[in-house]
Amino acid sequence: MTAEPLERFFDRHEQLTAPVPHPGPLLLRTAHEEDLPELQRLDEEVFQEVAYPGFLLRQLYDMYAEHLLVLDDGTGRLRGYVLAATTALDRDSWILGLCVTHDRRRHGLGRELMEAVLDRLRRTGIQRVRLTVEPSNRAAILLYRSLGFRPEEPDAGLRPDYFGPGMDRQVLRLELTPGT
Numbered sequence: 001m002t003a004e005p006l007e008r009f010f011d012r013h014e015q016l017t018a019p020v021p022h023p024g025p026l027l028l029r030t031a032h033e034e035d036l037p038e039l040q041r042l043d044e045e046v047f048q049e050v051a052y053p054g055f056l057l058r059q060l061y062d063m064y065a066e067h068l069l070v071l072d073d074g075t076g077r078l079r080g081y082v083l084a085a086t087t088a089l090d091r092d093s094w095i096l097g098l099c100v101t102h103d104r105r106r107h108g109l110g111r112e113l114m115e116a117v118l119d120r121l122r123r124t125g126i127q128r129v130r131l132t133v134e135p136s137n138r139a140a141i142l143l144y145r146s147l148g149f150r151p152e153e154p155d156a157g158l159r160p161d162y163f164g165p166g167m168d169r170q171v172l173r174l175e176l177t178p179g180t
């Protein structure tokens with residue numbers, strides 16, 4: 001599917017604009033502190049009982065703001081986000097959140113968010129990205145696999161009870177190549 005055109009604004013030094021699509025332009029930008037209440041609302045809308053508590057989102061923002069990207073629809077609503085956490089010592093990282101609101105899915109936005117954060121990670125010298133996904137989450141798994149993520153062995157990445165009883169996850173991994 002063709003990606004929905006986006007306006008992107010990361011910071012004063014990197015600005016890219018694209019044609020304005022129906023149903024309205026979305027801005028892909030780094031999150032601001034003022035976004036936190038709306039980010040929490042969005043996270044709860046999509047992830048419901050497994051949404052991040054507000055205090056944790058706050059602290060994740062404090063640590064990883066440069067890798068927290070949002071889709072801003074210009075009306076005060078966020079329509080998606082991606083968050084990556086990095087480690088300084090071994091150039092490792094984890095994707096801790098990715099979503100697009102229901103009404104904006106299948107327009108290439110999840111891919112845009114992932115590509116943007118992977119690009120940022122690569123440019124800051126990160127060499128490995130991992131994430132966990134529900135083994136039944138076909139949409140997300142297809143997206144991640146199309147970006148080059150593969151199950152991390154053993155057991156094809158399957159980790160029973162990873163987040164607690166009955167909350168199995170699959171761990172996927174991507175090696176980043178500098179300059180690609």
Ligand SMILES: CC(C)(COP(=O)(O)OP(=O)(O)OC[C@H]1O[C@@H](n2cnc3c(N)ncnc32)[C@H](O)[C@@H]1OP(=O)(O)O)[C@@H](O)C(=O)NCCC(=O)NCCS
Pocket residue numbers: 001002046098099100101104105106107108109110111112132133134137138139140142143144146
């Ligand atoms: C996963 C998610 C972020 C994808 O966002 P999206 O904007 O709809 O995805 P895209 O339009 O960029 O699609 C990219 C690829 O993902 C796959 N994909 C996405 N949705 C799909 C679906 N419903 N069925 C099958 N494949 C799907 C396809 O491979 C697609 O590529 P294609 O369009 O070339 O076929 C979105 O479905 C979502 O927010 N889901 C709920 C939250 C979630 O599960 N997050 C991931 C947690 S690990």
